[in-house]
Amino acid sequence: MGVDLSVDVFGIKFRNPIILASGPVGFGFELMPYLDFSNVGAITLKTVTLKPREGNPPPRLVDSHGGVINSIGLQNPGIEGFVEEIAPRLKELKTIKIGSIAGFSMDEWEILGEEMDKIKEIKIIELNLSCPNVKGKRRWAEDAELTQKVVKIARKLTNKPIIAKLAPDVTDIVEIAKAAVDAGADGLAIGNGIQAMRIDVETGLPVLKLKTGGLGGPAIKPITLAKVFKTREALDVPIIGIGGIMNWQDAIEHAMAGASLLGLGTAVMVDPEAPVRIIEGIKAFLDRKKIESFNKIIGVAHKGGLNVH
Amino acid sequence: MLIEAELKEKKISKDYGLFTFKLYGDLENPEAGQFVMLKASDEPVLAKPFSIYSYKNRELTLFIKRVGRLTGKIFSSPIGEMFYIRGPHGNPYVDLIDGEKQYILVGGGSGIAPLNFFSELHPTMVYEKFYGFKGSYIRELFTEKEQRNLIIEEESGKTVIDVLKDIYSEEIGILACGPVPMLKNLPATSYVSLEAMMGCGIGTCKSCAVKTKKGVKLVCKNGPLFRKEEIIWEWI
Numbered sequence: 001m002g003v004d005l006s007v008d009v010f011g012i013k014f015r016n017p018i019i020l021a022s023g024p025v026g027f028g029f030e031l032m033p034y035l036d037f038s039n040v041g042a043i044t045l046k047t048v049t050l051k052p053r054e055g056n057p058p059p060r061l062v063d064s065h066g067g068v069i070n071s072i073g074l075q076n077p078g079i080e081g082f083v084e085e086i087a088p089r090l091k092e093l094k095t096i097k098i099g100s101i102a103g104f105s106m107d108e109w110e111i112l113g114e115e116m117d118k119i120k121e122i123k124i125i126e127l128n129l130s131c132p133n134v135k136g137k138r139r140w141a142e143d144a145e146l147t148q149k150v151v152k153i154a155r156k157l158t159n160k161p162i163i164a165k166l167a168p169d170v171t172d173i174v175e176i177a178k179a180a181v182d183a184g185a186d187g188l189a190i191g192n193g194i195q196a197m198r199i200d201v202e203t204g205l206p207v208l209k210l211k212t213g214g215l216g217g218p219a220i221k222p223i224t225l226a227k228v229f230k231t232r233e234a235l236d237v238p239i240i241g242i243g244g245i246m247n248w249q250d251a252i253e254h255a256m257a258g259a260s261l262l263g264l265g266t267a268v269m270v271d272p273e274a275p276v277r278i279i280e281g282i283k284a285f286l287d288r289k290k291i292e293s294f295n296k297i298i299g300v301a302h303k304g305g306l307n308v309h
Numbered sequence: 310m311l312i313e314a315e316l317k318e319k320k321i322s323k324d325y326g327l328f329t330f331k332l333y334g335d336l337e338n339p340e341a342g343q344f345v346m347l348k349a350s351d352e353p354v355l356a357k358p359f360s361i362y363s364y365k366n367r368e369l370t371l372f373i374k375r376v377g378r379l380t381g382k383i384f385s386s387p388i389g390e391m392f393y394i395r396g397p398h399g400n401p402y403v404d405l406i407d408g409e410k411q412y413i414l415v416g417g418g419s420g421i422a423p424l425n426f427f428s429e430l431h432p433t434m435v436y437e438k439f440y441g442f443k444g445s446y447i448r449e450l451f452t453e454k455e456q457r458n459l460i461i462e463e464e465s466g467k468t469v470i471d472v473l474k475d476i477y478s479e480e481i482g483i484l485a486c487g488p489v490p491m492l493k494n495l496p497a498t499s500y501v502s503l504e505a506m507m508g509c510g511i512g513t514c515k516s517c518a519v520k521t522k523k524g525v526k527l528v529c530k531n532g533p534l535f536r537k538e539e540i541i542w543e544w545i
């Protein structure tokens with residue numbers, strides 16, 4: 001039996017719900033020898049900033065039980081470098097491209113939004129409001145008002161679907177999510193890495209040069225899952241569930257909590273073929289449950305579980 | 310592709326060990342300087358880089374220093390334990406160095422791993438080998454012939470840097486891998502193989518950054534070998 005994995009959101013048809021989250025896969029090109037992009041629903045490109053950034057001093061990564069803390073610091077070629085060197089090559093990636101941007105001021109958001117809007121290959125724009133790794137900067141997504149302002153600016157500049165990428169570690173994610181949606185966001189990505197750190201007991205110093213970073217991987221799955229669930233409960237807007245999806249069970253959990261698309265970060269970094277394995281697992285699960293379409297399980301945890309179908 | 314790697318043999322002396330894995334798949338034309346990303350079946354989540362020490366007929370040998378969670382797990386694993394690897398990743402040394410020259414291989418601790426593979430594959434390019442360790446206990450891991458290359462500080466009071474000074478001349482190249490303080494003490498024209506915390510090993514995640522005079526580079530994608538004089542050491 002052929003199960004239908006396709007998902008229709010933002011007026012776009014994704015061939016399956018598994019997408020690559022922004023960051024761990026860069027702009028995707030180096031991954032091409034390991035992953036056939038026509039197998040994934042979409043790729044979210046590495047976040048681009050206005051100016052080129054060399055990123056944080058090392059170490060930029062440390063593992064901890066159940067996860068990985070990263071402090072990359074948005075290393076990227078800047079929007080000009082992106083437009084000139086990366087954009088012309090995006091055709092090579094045989095899947096839907098989501099562009100990710102992060103501004104440090106309202107003016108920067110405006111320029112970034114404009115430039116991304118012009119790039120044909122970019123079908124969706126994700127606003128990274130939640131990078132935990134920029135020195136001295138508060139995350140936009142910690143504040144509903146700021147979130148709203150940024151989304152409003154982007155909304156004026158583009159007709160492409162806009163996704164607001166939120167921080168899971170905030171007091172009330174629903175308040176921030178509502179602010180983003182009210183300002184015109186078409187969808188929410190929940191979420192980024194969770195602020196975390198490790199200290200080397202021998203030296204008494206933080207392991208990461210910038211002291212704290214963003215935790216991803218299995219450890220954060222139950223946390224992000226709750227945020228996806230709470231947001232879905234309050235709002236009827238497409239959600240990209242990102243956080244600790246390492247296998248098909250994690251993916252299905254996120255979908256049942258209300259995510260229409262499922263983003264992989266740490267999983268692809270560890271194993272470039274993880275997307276394929278997870279898609280196969282989802283297919284086999286739906287097959288076993290005799291559910292003909294992935295869409296049927298989205299949000300079922302809110303609707304009495306699987307039995308109603 | 311993740312390849313299953315079954316622990317087949319281990320030889321341990323305190324915090325160092327030689328581990329041979331039987332692979333259920335091929336490493337394609339592995340070269341010296343290249344590394345594999347090795348992962349345990351559960352924790353830690355991350356796959357970690359290890360240089361190829363030797364590879365023959367789907368048998369991969371790694372030379373490992375026990376420093377933390379994954380290496381600790383490898384040391385305590387029984388024969389038959391399954392791990393996962395992918396690779397080879399990183400650039401072969403021969404692609405990055407002057408192929409006309411001969412080289413003194415300068416290794417410190419686990420840094421001897423890629424140098425061993427280099428000397429297996431390219432014996433005619435090797436002028437001399439100095440493998441530095443602190444304690445005599447390391448002898449146990451090597452054959453008598455191999456032991457001739459060891460510089461053991463506890464025995465001679467000398468480091469690899471000391472013995473290198475005695476024979477170094479400009480015509481001979483230096484190919485080095487080891488701890489940063491050792492690398493920093495080498496002549497400017499040396500080639501140094503760097504370590505960094507890695508996430509992907511293939512150039513996508515930007516974890517393994519190193520600052521050079523030509524900007525920020527990635528150990529996995531642009532290295533692991535760099536000219537010593539190109540590195541901005543203060544950043545490390």
Ligand SMILES: Cc1cc2nc3c(=O)[nH]c(=O)nc-3n(C[C@H](O)[C@H](O)[C@H](O)COP(=O)(O)OP(=O)(O)OC[C@H]3O[C@@H](n4cnc5c(N)ncnc54)[C@H](O)[C@@H]3O)c2cc1C
Pocket residue numbers: 063344353357358359360361371372373374375376377378379380381399419420422423503504505506507528533
């Ligand atoms: C290209 C490359 C080749 C390598 N080849 C070898 C090899 O042949 N043999 C060998 O024993 N080791 C090698 N290493 C280092 C090895 O990857 C680390 O020792 C290993 O990741 C430690 O894992 P762990 O879980 O045991 O330690 P953790 O519990 O993660 O950390 C323990 C300690 O090790 C340090 N450490 C962790 N990861 C790295 C890393 N990637 N590089 C350097 N230090 C690290 C940490 O700062 C910490 O102090 C190589 C590293 C690179 C980048």
Ligand SMILES: Cc1cc2nc3c(=O)[nH]c(=O)nc-3n(C[C@H](O)[C@H](O)[C@H](O)COP(=O)(O)O)c2cc1C
Pocket residue numbers: 021022023024046047068070072074100128131165191192193214215216217218220242243244245263264265266267269508514515516
């Ligand atoms: C190495 C690395 C780099 C990342 N870079 C970005 C980035 O540039 N932009 C962004 O929005 N998220 C970035 N993230 C966060 C991931 O997209 C993801 O939200 C987070 O890791 C949680 O998902 P996971 O548990 O699947 O890893 C990065 C994560 C990692 C591990």
Ligand code: FES
Pocket residue numbers: 506507508509510511512513514515516517518527528529530
């Ligand atoms: S380890 Fe990911 S870029 Fe080098």
